[in-house]
Amino acid sequence: MSTAFTKTRAVRDDFHYFLSVPTRWMDNDVYGHVNNVVYYAYFDTAICRYLMVEAEVDIIGGPVLPFTVENGCRYHRSLAFPQVLEAGLGVARLGRSSVRYEIALFLQDQRDAAADGYFVDVFVDRDTHRSAPIPPKARAALERIILDRRRG
Amino acid sequence: MSTAFTKTRAVRDDFHYFLSVPTRWMDNDVYGHVNNVVYYAYFDTAICRYLMVEAEVDIIGGPVLPFTVENGCRYHRSLAFPQVLEAGLGVARLGRSSVRYEIALFLQDQRDAAADGYFVDVFVDRDTHRSAPIPPKARAALERIILDRRRG
Amino acid sequence: MSTAFTKTRAVRDDFHYFLSVPTRWMDNDVYGHVNNVVYYAYFDTAICRYLMVEAEVDIIGGPVLPFTVENGCRYHRSLAFPQVLEAGLGVARLGRSSVRYEIALFLQDQRDAAADGYFVDVFVDRDTHRSAPIPPKARAALERIILDRRRG
Amino acid sequence: MSTAFTKTRAVRDDFHYFLSVPTRWMDNDVYGHVNNVVYYAYFDTAICRYLMVEAEVDIIGGPVLPFTVENGCRYHRSLAFPQVLEAGLGVARLGRSSVRYEIALFLQDQRDAAADGYFVDVFVDRDTHRSAPIPPKARAALERIILDRRRG
Numbered sequence: 001m002s003t004a005f006t007k008t009r010a011v012r013d014d015f016h017y018f019l020s021v022p023t024r025w026m027d028n029d030v031y032g033h034v035n036n037v038v039y040y041a042y043f044d045t046a047i048c049r050y051l052m053v054e055a056e057v058d059i060i061g062g063p064v065l066p067f068t069v070e071n072g073c074r075y076h077r078s079l080a081f082p083q084v085l086e087a088g089l090g091v092a093r094l095g096r097s098s099v100r101y102e103i104a105l106f107l108q109d110q111r112d113a114a115a116d117g118y119f120v121d122v123f124v125d126r127d128t129h130r131s132a133p134i135p136p137k138a139r140a141a142l143e144r145i146i147l148d149r150r151r152g
Numbered sequence: 153m154s155t156a157f158t159k160t161r162a163v164r165d166d167f168h169y170f171l172s173v174p175t176r177w178m179d180n181d182v183y184g185h186v187n188n189v190v191y192y193a194y195f196d197t198a199i200c201r202y203l204m205v206e207a208e209v210d211i212i213g214g215p216v217l218p219f220t221v222e223n224g225c226r227y228h229r230s231l232a233f234p235q236v237l238e239a240g241l242g243v244a245r246l247g248r249s250s251v252r253y254e255i256a257l258f259l260q261d262q263r264d265a266a267a268d269g270y271f272v273d274v275f276v277d278r279d280t281h282r283s284a285p286i287p288p289k290a291r292a293a294l295e296r297i298i299l300d301r302r303r304g
Numbered sequence: 305m306s307t308a309f310t311k312t313r314a315v316r317d318d319f320h321y322f323l324s325v326p327t328r329w330m331d332n333d334v335y336g337h338v339n340n341v342v343y344y345a346y347f348d349t350a351i352c353r354y355l356m357v358e359a360e361v362d363i364i365g366g367p368v369l370p371f372t373v374e375n376g377c378r379y380h381r382s383l384a385f386p387q388v389l390e391a392g393l394g395v396a397r398l399g400r401s402s403v404r405y406e407i408a409l410f411l412q413d414q415r416d417a418a419a420d421g422y423f424v425d426v427f428v429d430r431d432t433h434r435s436a437p438i439p440p441k442a443r444a445a446l447e448r449i450i451l452d453r454r455r456g
Numbered sequence: 457m458s459t460a461f462t463k464t465r466a467v468r469d470d471f472h473y474f475l476s477v478p479t480r481w482m483d484n485d486v487y488g489h490v491n492n493v494v495y496y497a498y499f500d501t502a503i504c505r506y507l508m509v510e511a512e513v514d515i516i517g518g519p520v521l522p523f524t525v526e527n528g529c530r531y532h533r534s535l536a537f538p539q540v541l542e543a544g545l546g547v548a549r550l551g552r553s554s555v556r557y558e559i560a561l562f563l564q565d566q567r568d569a570a571a572d573g574y575f576v577d578v579f580v581d582r583d584t585h586r587s588a589p590i591p592p593k594a595r596a597a598l599e600r601i602i603l604d605r606r607r608g
Contacts, residue, residue: 022174024193025200026339030516032212035330036524037500040493041176045233048177052234060184060486068492072528081197082204178491182364187482188372189348192341212334220340224376326478328497329504336516345482349537352481356538364488385501386508 009076010104010116015088017054017145019046021105023081033078039115040071043103046087047119055141064132066121069098073117083107085114090147097131098122099142161228162256162268167240169206169297171198173257175233185230191267192223195255198239199271207293216284218273221250225269235259237266242299249283250274251294313380314408314420319392321358321449323350325409327385337382343419344377347407350391351423359445368436370425373402377421387411389418394451401435402426403446465532466560466572471544473510473601475502477561479537489534495571496527499559502543503575511597520588522577525554529573539563541570546603553587554578555598 021042029035051057051066059066079085086106093100100120104113125132134142173194181187203209203218211218231237238258245252252272256265277284286294325346333339355361355370363370383389390410397404404424408417429436438446477498485491507513507522515522535541542562549556556576560569581588590598 020174022172022197024197026193026196026333026341028334029330030332030334030336031521031523032334035500036527037330037493037496040496041178044178044491044493045174045176049234065487067487067534068531070528070530071492072526074526075524078523082201178485178493180486181482182484182486182488183369183371184486187348188375189341189344189482192344196339196341217335219335219382220379222376222378223340224374226374227372230371324478326476326501328501330497330500345480348482349478349480353538386505 005072005074005116005118009074010088010102010113012088012106012111014102014147015090015104017050017089019049019087019089021045021085021087023079023083023085025081028081033080036073036075039073039075039105039117042085042087042105043071043073043117043119046089046103047101047121050089050145051138051141055138057135057138057141062135063126064123064135065126066123067129068119069122070120071118073115075115076112077114079105079107079114088113090145091142092118092147094134094139094142094146097133099134102147157224157226157268157270162240162254162265164240164258164263166254166299167242167256169202169241171201171239171241173197173237173239175231175235175237177233180233185232188225188227191225191227191257191269194237194239194257195223195225195269195271198241198255199253199273202241202297203290203293207290209287209290209293214287215278216275216287217278218275219281220271221274222272223270225267227267228264229266231257231259231266240265242297243294244270244299246291246294246298248285251286254299309376309378309420309422313378314392314406314417316392316410316415318406318451319394319408321354321393323353323391323393325349325389325391327383327387327389329385332385337384340377340379343379343409343421344375346389346391346409347375347377347421347423350393350407351405351425354393354449355442355445359442361439361442361445366439367430368427368439369430370427371433372423373426374424375422377419379419380416381418383409383411383418392417394449395446396422396451398438398443398446398450401437403438406451461528461530461572461574465530466544466558466569468544468562468567470558470603471546471560473506473545475505475543475545477501477541477543479535479539479541481537484537489536492529492531495529495531495561495573498541498543498561499527499529499573499575502545502559503557503577506545506601507594507597511594513591513594513597518591519582520579520591521582522579523585524575525578526576527574529571531571532568533570535561535563535570544569546601547598548574548603550590550595550598550602552589555590558603
């Protein structure tokens, strides 16, 4: 359920759900730009906020937890504190127990993504850590942000 | 210009300037709460955003840079993603080249701080790293958020 | 059990227990130095490694957990990736349920600390979060690193 | 110069150069494992340590800087503080101005990678940010860790 990037560069119209992502001072590295590692913290936060806040799915105390099995990011242009970014989030594939998110970061009023990436998460039983069906409430939430067309 | 905490616990009325601080998924640690280290990232960001965004002071490329020489934090109650916090920021002491900030984190609609801390920054010459007078624009910005009374 | 710093600057001889702390690339900030926030991650790690690895105390799954209620740091000289630091760790005060650690970071072959700080941790019951006596195994471990004399 | 993962799972024999990577307390997230974001900090650090320490390439003050344009990671098994990991690092492709690193994290005495990933870096002129030839010293260092065979 992986295989990397399917499109040259994400654009704003690819997404329906957006989240504001303020940068932090320490996100910037020696080069004066947000360090590549931190982009994943933005992605991670966008996914978890969507599930926990918008969809009210309990991914901390619930019986089924999402574990990330693969992710990736492409960096199209540099970002820097104190910019406030917008993260677009959508679902590219939805399986029985796994989901592939597409995520992109946009500067305000920019059509083309400054960075785009993907996360493949597998839902697992909290005790056995074996894959488990995505619970109905989470599934319904993920279906709401399925990307219209395969991006490309 | 240090000596720690001067009041039992900060309250919302101590501050005039507030900044929204969204938590990130990875801020939470094993105990399910924001890790103590991350509070300093919130404080750090509040200070730098105030200077860079509100006061338009160039603390990256300018000739005089603020270096932190001491800071501290007290943790009154736990915080957790996905909470969106409010940081209150004020200036407790303003010297020739140094400033002591008081900062506190609040949950929405809470009067008492969930955490409060301080930062002592010294402005230094970017080349020699020797202390330098706070530039006029930064000084004016810092004077605007001087705390009414010595907190206590 | 707080009140800040009791000595001008920590020296290597203050400590018996040392831990190697390799810096990471992203620890450096725009100024090319380790960001102030990250020092607390070094401190935090030194404490938890001592308890978990040296003393084999289970601070994750055990019935009593250490929560940080206050900490602070003074920055005497800048540090930078790729330096490998040494953290000195000792106990300055040991109460029924709380402990005050003194911690300092040293560059190799340097007598004076590049930074020094303290952590006050309170042990709490994992369910009620009320303060609880420090368990015997942890207490024995903490007694082994009590600082000879009150530093100063 | 990208296209993701070329092998099912990295093994120790794929690599010649290894770096010790101690975890930090705050690397662990709510699930008690190292958060996915932090793996990239390990990767990032392995690359920069190799260049700066082993190869003595100045990637901070030099005229040509490596910028990351793409990276990815697969998570095969969970990791947790206080584990000390080993990072294997090699070069899979070396172009005029770009390099593709393969990186994997291993638990001690384990043959199969706990995680494996890649970084594509492009060297750019520090002023114009346009791609520039990899400087001779860096190129020589990268050639020393070219992976024997295309992994697979």
